[in-house]
Amino acid sequence: xxxxxxxxxxxxxxxxxxxxxxxxxxxxxxxxxxxxxxxxxxxxxxxxxxxxxxxxxxxxxxxxxxxxxxxxxxxxxxxxxxxxxxxxxxxxxxxxxxxxxxxxxxxxxxxxxxxxxxxxxxxxxxxxxxxxxxxxxxxxxxxxxxxxxxxxxxxxxxxxxxxxxxxxxxxxxxxxxxxxxxxxxxxxxxxxxxxxxxxxxxxxxxxxxxxxxxxxxxxxxxxxxxxxxxxxxxxxxxxxxxxxxxxxxxxxxxxxxxxxxxxxxxxxxxxxxxxxxxxxxxxxxxx
Amino acid sequence: xxxxxxxxxxxxxxxxxxxxxxxxxxxxxxxxxxxxxxxxxxxxxxxxxxxxxxxxxxxxxxxxxxxxxxxxxxxxxxxxxxxxxxxxxxxxxxxxxxxxxxxxxxxxxxxxxxxxxxxxxxxxxxxxxxxxxxxxxxxxxxxxxxxxxxxxxxxxxxxxxxxxxxxxxxxxxxxxxxxxxxxxxxxxxxxxxxxxxxxxxxxxxxxxxxxxxxxxxxxxxxxxxxxxxxxxxxxxxxxxxxxxxxxxxxxxxxxxxxxxxxxxxxxxxxxxxxxxxxxxxxxxxxx
Numbered sequence: 001x002x003x004x005x006x007x008x009x010x011x012x013x014x015x016x017x018x019x020x021x022x023x024x025x026x027x028x029x030x031x032x033x034x035x036x037x038x039x040x041x042x043x044x045x046x047x048x049x050x051x052x053x054x055x056x057x058x059x060x061x062x063x064x065x066x067x068x069x070x071x072x073x074x075x076x077x078x079x080x081x082x083x084x085x086x087x088x089x090x091x092x093x094x095x096x097x098x099x100x101x102x103x104x105x106x107x108x109x110x111x112x113x114x115x116x117x118x119x120x121x122x123x124x125x126x127x128x129x130x131x132x133x134x135x136x137x138x139x140x141x142x143x144x145x146x147x148x149x150x151x152x153x154x155x156x157x158x159x160x161x162x163x164x165x166x167x168x169x170x171x172x173x174x175x176x177x178x179x180x181x182x183x184x185x186x187x188x189x190x191x192x193x194x195x196x197x198x199x200x201x202x203x204x205x206x207x208x209x210x211x212x213x214x215x216x217x218x219x220x221x222x223x224x225x226x227x228x229x230x231x232x233x234x235x236x237x238x239x240x241x242x243x244x245x246x247x248x249x250x251x252x253x254x255x256x257x258x259x260x261x262x263x264x265x266x267x268x269x270x271x272x273x274x275x276x277x278x279x280x281x282x283x284x285x286x287x
Numbered sequence: 288x289x290x291x292x293x294x295x296x297x298x299x300x301x302x303x304x305x306x307x308x309x310x311x312x313x314x315x316x317x318x319x320x321x322x323x324x325x326x327x328x329x330x331x332x333x334x335x336x337x338x339x340x341x342x343x344x345x346x347x348x349x350x351x352x353x354x355x356x357x358x359x360x361x362x363x364x365x366x367x368x369x370x371x372x373x374x375x376x377x378x379x380x381x382x383x384x385x386x387x388x389x390x391x392x393x394x395x396x397x398x399x400x401x402x403x404x405x406x407x408x409x410x411x412x413x414x415x416x417x418x419x420x421x422x423x424x425x426x427x428x429x430x431x432x433x434x435x436x437x438x439x440x441x442x443x444x445x446x447x448x449x450x451x452x453x454x455x456x457x458x459x460x461x462x463x464x465x466x467x468x469x470x471x472x473x474x475x476x477x478x479x480x481x482x483x484x485x486x487x488x489x490x491x492x493x494x495x496x497x498x499x500x501x502x503x504x505x506x507x508x509x510x511x512x513x514x515x516x517x518x519x520x521x522x523x524x525x526x527x528x529x530x531x532x533x534x535x536x537x538x539x540x541x542x543x544x545x546x547x548x549x550x551x552x553x554x555x556x557x558x559x560x561x562x563x564x565x566x567x568x569x570x571x572x573x574x
Contacts, residue, residue: 071388071389071390072388072390077453092451093450094450094451094456095451096451096452096453097451097453097455097456098385098386098453098455099385099386099387099388099455099459100386101358101359101386101516102358103358103359103516103517104516115423116514116515136402157515160515163380163381164379164381164382164383164384165383165452166364166383166384166385166453166454167453168384168385168386168455169381169384169515172386172515172516173515173516174515174516174517227403228403228444228447228456228459228460228461229388229390229391229459229460229461230390230461
């Protein structure tokens, strides 16, 4: 099943389920609100079976970030075998985790407006969407609590990220993590079988890997995070990025104003975002 | 003005303003909800002037975390001159920042339940409470946007914190950051003048400093954070801890089950929390 959040033109949004080339509108503001109801699958089936339910043809649909206000966004770094081996590091024993805010997210086709960074980098990522509460869960319980998967680009301001030991201030810029375009439920795809993941800049492929390369897979990450904090429906786990980021190039390479960033995971879909980058001034310095 | 959130016995909470030794109940679920209304001061004054307003004597009041669900909690590390000098580090050019979730917070007198860490440490901290939106603000604008101050203890699971480069997983355990007991408005106290800050374990003073030692003060931190993310009423900034944490002792020293942790800032108040710590098992390991 493919779930999405559709912009309905008046500033509002509606959750929707895809049938062929139509989006069938559901009675919830977004996928995040929809899935807080444990009976959401029944509601979706009822809507699909009712010929009177409002439909939006896919070509007319403007998709929003599917989960508009997740309570928790946990991100994992250093999580692709190929990328870790390429950088000469050891395979880590524990996942490296940090957080983002709901405000960090933006729509799958939004412009990415960054005012004040000169080192904007890309990170194509698989995102785990939680569908049920999980606290101190086993890997098997985590598997059951996962609703599905979506795509994000964890666009990072490397100059800010490198200012201190903690990455957060380079990772939590408002409206800089596009997410979507849809959530594909876990009964439809399985990242552990290997989904192609790519990132392109103006059509040039800069990242290409497969989700089979994840060191800590979706269920392992969810179980691990749930040891210290409860995960709830709509919470997100960004699972890290493969090799090919700008920081790893020699010399390093950064996104430029006007470039188009395209992020795709096989079986889920594509984010396409135009960069709107303004050179930094000295406002950011507290000195 | 002293603002608090009072537990009203039926699982609900109410915002309140202190007058002498009484709490005057206000028409909002918590201080966070109260201050989203820009007219909250008028509402508080009206309630104070009305002899019919419900009052709770201070000795009967059970105080909750004053802000129940902040959208953003930003924490600063390495921010006390005395602590930095003591550790032989240089004074940093930029604040070191990381995030917590709303679920990380707990009440000012709550038991702190930690199941799965063997290295639980203390960090007495001044907390900045935002009172107005702030985006790309100057230091002066930040000063105006600060509502006031409260106390927290950024209790940290050092074993988890040290597993990877990012501190987050040692800092975001549900219900482990007590906060309160009250929010004192910025027209009543000024941390830059130097408020004593102390932390005690079973009555033994382990941290003692003054907020005058902050490298990045409240307004500087708020202005800095607002360069990349908008701050809103009720958002919190934890400003870092002075020297004297367990990690810095030789040998390192950790909190034990049953110990009472007491955290005080002059002019704001005291948190008093009993530790409920269970030894770790191997559930936390994803290996």
